[in-house]
Amino acid sequence: MPEKTSVAGIALVLALTAGAAVAATSVEKAVALRQAGYKEMGKSFKAINDELKKDAPDTKLIAAEAKKVHGFSLAIPKWFPKDSGPETGIKMRAKADIWAEPAKFADATKALQVESQKLRVAAGKGDIEAVKVQFKATGGACGGCHKPFRAEEK
């Protein structure tokens, strides 16, 4: 089941990427692509967490989801084209600081790429204890970007 939904998710993201590439002027599409991408990343991340809580985690499933998380992390820089910030009036949580402090944002992106790569490697080896530790570190990288760059709910 998670396999199927995530395949559908990736297909959706790819389709949106293609769509956004064609209609490069459409800010709405850029924002939709970004939010869909993050949502899929969130789903993959939750799938790993759910699996880790089981008595006998499915290492294959974890490895597949970890690979996706890393893949999404590599795509993040493409999700924030110029002029796709809150000034567009579109409903979003992305803060204007992302564009105001590009170096800091790039560091936060890089942090996730590094941690999720380590997660991918640990998951590939099927080492559950290492995955557990690295999952926390990767989650820290999500939070490390959400704190400064994603607006609080409500």
Add this chain to the structure above:
Amino acid sequence: MSQPTTPRVPGVALWDLPTRIFHWALVVLILVAWFSAEENMLLHRWSGYGVLGLLVFRLWWGVAGGSTARFASFLTGPSATLAYLKTVGERSPSHAAGHNPVGAWSVVAMIAVMLALTVLGLFAGDIDGVESGPLSYMVDFDTSRLCAEWHELLFRVLQGLVVLHLLAVAYYWAWKRQNLIGAMITGKSAFAAEPLRRGRLWSLLVGLILAVGVAWAAAKGLRL
């Protein structure tokens, strides 16, 4: 179990010890859950399991506990509630054998909101998918986010109810010259219309077992 035949000053027994422990433990744990949220999620979840256990106990005690803790003894219909409302402005203590008809509804509202709040917390997940309730594995990502949003919303509702609760207690103190807090601490009240009939020991034990059992099973994510 034995009651003094003539009520001693400062009053007759009104709240039994389990009900008082429920109340003050609840106050402490709600505060812990409040201030640990987003700061220390491990502490937040543990205090939440504590709240869940207390609520389970209170529900049981509400049907099988001491007389003043029983829902049937303080829940009244709209006419009795209205009748009480007409007298609530009087500047004299109210004599009720437990919660008054209006306070009863606030008690039920607080218990219901806290119950929904904690159950939602069990299924909630944060956006990073790291901090999550022990039952969030049973629902998908969107549902766990929805639970987290409602969890927070109900927390705001609870805050509102607690403010009303404290205002009501202060009102009785200042306007009606009736100290309800002392009764909730010592268990005795000078205003009780009739003394408490205590619950049974076996019932207390069943309540404790239920409370610990449910909280423990929830904390374990129902994987026993």
